[in-house]
Amino acid sequence: MLTIAIPKGSLLKESIKVLQEVGLDFSAFLEPGFRQLQIEDPTGRAKALLVRNGDVSVYVEYGQAHLGIVGYDVLREQGANVAHLVDLKYGGCRMSVAVQNSSPYKSPLDLPMHGRVASKFVNCAREYFKELDLPVEVVYLGGSVELGPITGMSEAIVDLVATGNTLRENGLVEIETLFYTTARLIANPLLYRLNSDGVADYVDRIREVVAVS
Amino acid sequence: MLTIAIPKGSLLKESIKVLQEVGLDFSAFLEPGFRQLQIEDPTGRAKALLVRNGDVSVYVEYGQAHLGIVGYDVLREQGANVAHLVDLKYGGCRMSVAVQNSSPYKSPLDLPMHGRVASKFVNCAREYFKELDLPVEVVYLGGSVELGPITGMSEAIVDLVATGNTLRENGLVEIETLFYTTARLIANPLLYRLNSDGVADYVDRIREVVAVS
Numbered sequence: 001m002l003t004i005a006i007p008k009g010s011l012l013k014e015s016i017k018v019l020q021e022v023g024l025d026f027s028a029f030l031e032p033g034f035r036q037l038q039i040e041d042p043t044g045r046a047k048a049l050l051v052r053n054g055d056v057s058v059y060v061e062y063g064q065a066h067l068g069i070v071g072y073d074v075l076r077e078q079g080a081n082v083a084h085l086v087d088l089k090y091g092g093c094r095m096s097v098a099v100q101n102s103s104p105y106k107s108p109l110d111l112p113m114h115g116r117v118a119s120k121f122v123n124c125a126r127e128y129f130k131e132l133d134l135p136v137e138v139v140y141l142g143g144s145v146e147l148g149p150i151t152g153m154s155e156a157i158v159d160l161v162a163t164g165n166t167l168r169e170n171g172l173v174e175i176e177t178l179f180y181t182t183a184r185l186i187a188n189p190l191l192y193r194l195n196s197d198g199v200a201d202y203v204d205r206i207r208e209v210v211a212v213s
Numbered sequence: 214m215l216t217i218a219i220p221k222g223s224l225l226k227e228s229i230k231v232l233q234e235v236g237l238d239f240s241a242f243l244e245p246g247f248r249q250l251q252i253e254d255p256t257g258r259a260k261a262l263l264v265r266n267g268d269v270s271v272y273v274e275y276g277q278a279h280l281g282i283v284g285y286d287v288l289r290e291q292g293a294n295v296a297h298l299v300d301l302k303y304g305g306c307r308m309s310v311a312v313q314n315s316s317p318y319k320s321p322l323d324l325p326m327h328g329r330v331a332s333k334f335v336n337c338a339r340e341y342f343k344e345l346d347l348p349v350e351v352v353y354l355g356g357s358v359e360l361g362p363i364t365g366m367s368e369a370i371v372d373l374v375a376t377g378n379t380l381r382e383n384g385l386v387e388i389e390t391l392f393y394t395t396a397r398l399i400a401n402p403l404l405y406r407l408n409s410d411g412v413a414d415y416v417d418r419i420r421e422v423v424a425v426s
Binding site for chain 1: 251263264267268278352355360364366
């Protein structure tokens with residue numbers, strides 16, 4: 001049966017909406033108190049797994065899901081072996097470098113050599129500073145990355161920014177954007193190539209729905 | 214000023230209690246809707262950072278916090294360069310291998326060679342199966358690890374178990390315990406050795422409080 005890995009959190013609602021538009025209803029995941037992590041569409045044509053953002057590409061890469069929906073930021077950080085198929089257009093944010101308001105750094109190149117940058121997206125951060133040819137130590141933090149500069153552990157952070165409110169509340173300011181990100185439809189390359197369980201047809205329909213929206 | 218990294222989540226309440234018993238009050242973190250991530254004790258003698266479980270040892274290792282409280286499971290998984298000082302006795306759980314009820318595996322050695330094991334604790338899992346001399350592929354999942362065997366992606370999981378309710382709800386059963394874990398008091402080795410900001414005295418008092426409790 002066609003299986004789709006859907007991410008918990010900020011992309012969930014829009015992901016369920018786009019699947020509804022191609023006739024697959026997984027809205028049960030939105031019911032308060034709903035605890036199942038795996039459900040079938042009422043028509044019995046497809047199954048959905050509700051997983052963490054970071055786990056979507058694992059299920060797709062190992063072929064436990066034909067399709068997945070996940071942010072481009074996560075795909076870029078993980079570099080998973082999956083087919084990137086459709087830009088779904090929602091969930092827009094940017095990956096940015098930010099520093100304290102009070103700091104003298106107006107651009108990433110102002111940062112001191114061998115300084116520290118805190119991030120959950122250590123691969124994105126390392127790649128960016130390598131391209132700049134600025135040697136920095138990238139420190140992994142799993143959450144509340146703003147605390148890096150506030151506590152003095154790091155000179156800067158690399159983090160996802162949507163509205164910028166969290167940065168402002170913590171006295172931080174963006175000085176550069178690494179890239180923009182939106183939700184993406186991904187597929188297991190082999191299952192997609194074989195059109196297993198009609199996966200390629202669903203992809204075409206999702207592509208059409210996104211094109212006219 | 215003495216700085217302590219305290220973990221969000223299940224260890225928070227007890228961690229604040231043990232610090233209260235040595236005269237440091239960070240109970241503001243327990244107030245509903247409280248958003249600050251860094252507060253001072255009302256007496257102005259110490260500061261606390263509220264961070265993710267997995268980030269505690271980062272702040273301690275880099276010296277932004279003298280002390281930290283974190284589960285032994287996380288310490289063992291990360292292998293951070295911090296001093297393990299006191300077993301705080303609360304937050305007890307076990308790291309276990311679990312499989313589906315319906316599976317034929319009664320012990321980890323029954324698992325098929327080159328099978329898959331899903332875990333958030335990939336280093337603990339790899340170390341365990343290496344000692345068993347059983348070659349398995351360990352797959353990282355950041356959450357809902359139970360879905361590994363349910364979807365057929367993995368034959369087993371290695372995960373933290375407190376009550377066992379999550380396993381039972383998902384039709385899984387424990388077949389082995391890797392180790393038991395509790396909350397630990399850790400310190401930055403250098404700051405502890407120098408007794409910076411009186412850190413060693415606080416450690417002694419916490420040790421006494423735990424010994425009589």
